[in-house]
Amino acid sequence: MGTYMITGATGGIGKAVAELLRDRGHDLILTGRSPERLGTLTKALGSGAHAHTQVIIRDRDGAPGAVRTSTPERATIQTIALDLGEPRRLEAALAETSMPDRLDGVIHSAGVVDLGPVAEQDADHWIDQLMVNLVSAAELTRILLPALRAAKGHVVFVNSTAGLQANPNWSAYAASKFGLRALADSLRAEETALQVTTVYPGRTATGMQQKVRAQEGQPYxxxxxxxxxxxxxxVLAAVEMPRDAVVSDITIRPS
Structure with a gap:
């Protein structure tokens, strides 16, 4: 079994990926902004026949830090609260946790959206979306590269069909996703021992989509x-592809 980090793990797609990987018996490192929501997710993943035993990992000062949860099969779940809106602080935040020397994969599924025409999207709207959707993904990938290289791991960028075509009112979000596509393409060419996949979901039934529909003035x-x-x-199909092939890009649209 492998070890996988998932960003945005408490969101719709991130949570679904965590559930599938946990069912496979993989060790998980789940990140999100809210420690409370991460705790709720960990509890849900630990329920049932293979309930987990929770261990609190304390930081250097003895205060409670990351939570590691183990099963009888030795699978673990570790949670790390990260604010992806502050990419300059990510390296220090991860340095205070117990990170593995080998990482089989990272799934970048965190994202934010705030629609509006170019005429009304001020600098803060652009910065907020670019920091979370693009810059933090680049910074986390950079930080995790030694562990990914050690395992010849897999990097999955959960993008969006907005990363393939920009529509009216989607400029800032689409720009962040076009940039994420460029990040994936460059990483794939530079780190040839790694597998790199970009997933382009269409409209998906998540909390983000509820916000989008509200901003569009449409029912959800x-x-x-x-x-x-x-x-x-x-995502799982790409991750489980045999090493003789790689799924570089996959588009998933509602039928």
Missing amino acids: NASDFADPTSVARG
């Missing part, structure tokens, strides 16, 4: 969109 009906688990299955 989950059945109109792809289920997060369907997107997660695409």
